[in-house]
Ligand SMILES: Nc1ncnc2c1ncn2[C@@H]1O[C@H](COP(=O)(O)OP(=O)(O)OP(=O)(O)O)[C@@H](O)[C@H]1O
């Protein structure tokens with residue numbers, strides 16, 4: 001049976017992050033990809049120049065139109081932008097009992113540009129985390145959600161992941177890509193409180209645009225194809241690592257280029 005995977009996120013005309021990265025990832029990993037757009041973002045490998053938010057009522061319109069027709073097997077939630085959109089998405093998760101909800105709490109692009117209004121962080125904390133089967137923050141995002149300084153080592157990451165679970169997320173994958181060191185280590189805290197680390201050798205590339213979007217989309221796509229979350233995370237981590245290793249094969253833009261979503265095909 002084919003699996004339908006939905007991305008609820010913003011756009012990236014350069015194709016490396018956001019909805020575009022999500023669709024490529026779903027497709028590369030054997031999912032049928034679908035999208036609900038929350039914001040139109042004028043951005044490329046060098047940064048964001050403009051954002052046009054989609055009104056919350058129209059996000060709801062897209063969701064109800066789609067979900068009244070199509071069965072969804074997993075959801076990846078990325079850039080939401082505003083409190084109203086966070087609330088619209090939370091209502092749809094409840095109304096349609098959406099399964100396998102992966103929340104990537106996107107706040108700031110790699111270029112440093114904000115993708116979530118500061119006042120919307122509270123809505124992500126109170127409305128979205130309790131509805132997430134898995135939340136996938138990077139270290140600064142976890143720190144913002146907790147109102148604490150970012151973790152600087154694995155013990156600190158464990159403490160932050162535990163606290164995010166106390167805020168209601170069923171599982172937390174805290175991404176350690178921002179820590180220095182020869183390895184890039186992510187920490188999964190499962191619904192029973194058990195922890196698993198996923199370690200990959202750090203790839204020496206500047207082309208890291210959209211890594212977070214790609215990882216969360218890979219997990220959402222693989223979850224219905226694997227026995228559990230740890231297996232989905234393990235195989236998603238292999239996918240993003242190989243996509244990073246092959247990123248320099250592409251020739252896209254003058255800044256931080258995209259990862260190679262179709263490395264297994266080309
Ligand atoms: N240079 C690298 N080599 C290997 N793995 C990496 C590298 N950079 C990031 N990763 C991995 O990529 C995944 C995404 O992590 P990262 O911390 O970069 O996400 P992010 O900051 O949310 O990304 P984004 O900028 O797209 O929002 C994680 O599994 C992380 O460990």
Ligand SMILES: Cc1ncc(CO)c(N)n1
Nearest residue numbers: 010011017018079109110
């Ligand atoms: C639309 C969008 N979502 C997420 C990110 C995170 O990098 C980005 N740059 N753009």
